[in-house]
Amino acid sequence: MIAQRNEPLQNASQAYSTTDEIKRQLDHLWRERWVRMALPVMALLLTIIYLPAWFSILAIVINLGAEFLSMSFMRGLDPARQPRRYAFVIGCMFLVHFSFCLPSALIWQQNVHNAKAFSVGLVMATLMQLISARTVHLPFGYTGLWAVVLSTVFGNTYYWLQLRDFYGLGLTSLAIFCGGAYTLFAMHTSHRLHRDSALDRQAALDSNSAKSRFLAQVSHELRTPLNAILGMGHAELRRNRDALGKTRLSVLIASAEGLSTLLDDILDMSAIEAGSLPIRPETVCPSQEITSTLALYQPAISEAGLTLGQSIDKSLDKFWQLDPQRLRQCLSNLLSNALKSTKQGGIQIFAVTETDADGMAVLRIDIYDSGPGIPPHLHDKVFEPFCTNHPSPAGVSGSGLGLSITRTLARQMGGDLVIVPNRAEQRGAHLALTLRMTHAEVQPAAPAPLPATTAGLTVLVVDDVTTNRLVAATYLRMLGAKMLEAASGAEALEILERSNPDLVLLDMNMPDMSGLETLAKIRTLPGDIASLPVIAMTADAMAEHRAYYLASGLDGYLAKPITPTRIEAEVAAVLGKTIPV
Structure with a gap:
């Protein structure tokens, strides 16, 4: 167990290479390039007070040029494979700091007002910059420190030797040594912080990736x-x-x-x-989407002895741009939550069009239930993931994810989900869902009529698991279809050579020949059989799986566990697109 916990960190440590380190150093420098270039230019321009203008300008040109060249050649740099390029970048780093500190060494020679304070200030600014910005990849920091130490020692030694003051030379040299030693210690500390931060971030990414793989599996x-x-x-x-x-x-x-x-x-x-939940706006009629979702819950609500009231504004009969799947998902979560928390009375739905503070059109859906309500102190907590029942009578049950997902979806769609405080005489819970939408300039074309039933169809079910074939056969017979079955892709191809079914339900994860490999071979068969509609029937149920399989040439997608309703709806949709009616 301990080894499993430490695995992401070990993987992150292995992934921490010199190349990655240089890339992080470049990213760090590049993000602040304008500030880091502007401030040295301003500081070097001030040296004109003490030095010839041409010298200060030359220092600026060398500083900026070396900085620009170092960042240009750092991009994609691998020291092991490109040692000369790496040496060139090291040389540029040396010039960057030497060109900044040499004017400081020359100013130190002058016995004029504030010259030495100005000189020390330039050196200290360079050391601070080394500690804070050049320590992701330590060799760059070492190079800069050498440039500072050499220029400082040169200027300081020359100054005191001219005065023949060896006591002053020894004292100031000791100060330079102590300052350099402290800078070196601080650089190592900063480097460890950068390294630990990078390792922790990579470990977090690896852990999140492992969690996603675990959830998918x-x-x-x-x-x-x-x-x-x-x-x-x-x-x-x-x-x-x-x-x-x-x-x-x-x-x-x-x-x-x-x-x-x-x-x-x-x-x-x-x-x-992971930030990958897709929002796909379409041209839809919101009132139809709301009505169809309510119709799905009407039997369960009636069976529970409750009433379902609805009021949908006429403006929602028009066509608008929004994601219908996410609208249905949000409304389903809210209806499910209201149904679980309401034991008597009913549920009321009010849907209207409003305008938000930015002047954008908003779909607002108010959901009232006559349950015990949600206490004020839980109004924020119920939107936390995995928040379920509480000792107090809160209208929350189930997995504890529905309200959290709904609020996130609503905010991704420019709206929100909030709990509206009850008035003194009001009981139950009142939730308000808002989703931003835009007018649809072009109405969608009327869809082609779909087959009303699967009765009379011949369907080939391909799955290596006997139970899955049995389930599919049971549903297909319930729906009035005939069934052929194959336990592998190779067997399916043999059946297709002597039979001509109307449709194929194809598992994607089979040994020997996968679903996509089977599909590719079906498309190479002679005659009309090559264009046979094929629907993925798979336990790969994430959104990216659906998009991937449909993009790979499959005509439809069914995520397990399948139900008769799902089969009939998907078959009708696929045959409606592929068979003239």
């Missing part, structure tokens, strides 16, 4: 048994005539669907933390 492994539970549960529920048996099977199916929803929530939360 767990999701993948859990979806196969969930698929079987749901498939057999739906089949037995359809056949069972006993009321008690139907009740038990309904509980079983609801629990499995709850686990499936929890898996989806966890994957969504992982995508939110």
Whole structure:
């Protein structure tokens, strides 16, 4: 267990190379390039007070030129493979600091008002810059320190030897030595801080990546048994005539669907933390999206003995630009939360169009329930991930991710999710969801009519897991379709050579020949079979999986666990795009 905890840090340490270090040094210098170039120029311009103007300007040119060349040649630098280039960058670093400190050494020679204070100030500024900005890659810091020490020792020795004051020379040389030693110690301390910060950041990234891989793997492994539970549960529920048996099977199916929803929530939360949850605006009619979502929850609400009231403003019958999938996801989470917390009474939905402070159109949906409500001291806490039931009667239950995901989605879409405080006479919870939207200039074309059913279709199901084929066969027979089955890609190709099904449901993760390899071979078959519609049926359920598979040439996508409704909807959508109706 300890070894597993330390694995990300060990991986980060192995990834910490000289090349990466130089890249981080360049990034650090490049971010502040204008300030770092402007301040030395201003300081060197001030040296005109004590030195000839041509000398100060020459120092500026050398300083800026060496700085620019060093950063240019640092890009993509690998010292092991490019030693000459590395030596050139080291030389430029030396010139950068020597050109800044040499004027200081010359000013030190002058016995005029404030000259020595000015000289010391230039040297100290250089040492501070070395400690703070040149220690990501220590050899660059060493080079700069050598430039400072050489110029300072040269100027100081020359000055005291002219005066033949060996006591002054010894004392000031000791001061230079002490200052250099302290600077060297501070540079090493700063380097350790930079290194530890880089290692900690890499370890955090590795840990996050490992967590994402773990979540994806767990999701993948859990979806196969969930698929079987749901498939057999739906089949037995359809056949069972006993009321008690139907009740038990309904509980079983609801629990499995709850686990499936929890898996989806966890994957969504992982995508939110990674900043990769996509928002895809489309031209839609918001009232239709809201009505269809409410219709999905109407049976469950009625079964619970509750009422569902709705009021949708006429302005939402027009076409607007927003992400319909995320709108449905937000509304589903809020309806699910309200349903779990309400034991009697009902749920009310009000949807209107408003204008926000920036003059942008906003869809506002107010959700009221007659449950116990959410106490004021929990108004912020309920939006934290994995916040579930509390000792006080808060209207929150389930995975504890729904409200957190909904608020994040709303804010990504320019809106928010807030709890509206109740008036004195008001009971229950009142949540307000806002989503920014824009007018759709062009209305979408009317979609082609879709097949209303899968009845009469012949479907080839390809999956190496017998249980998954059994589940798919059960659903397809429930939907009136005929079924062919194959346990591998090679077997599927053999079946396609002698049969001509209407559709293929293809698993993506099979041994010997993967789903994408099977798809590629199907597309090379002679005749019309090469254009056969193929739908991915996979436990790879993350958003990037769906996008990847559809971009790879598949016609549709079904994430396990599958249900009859999902199969019928996806088959109808795919055949509606591929078969003239």
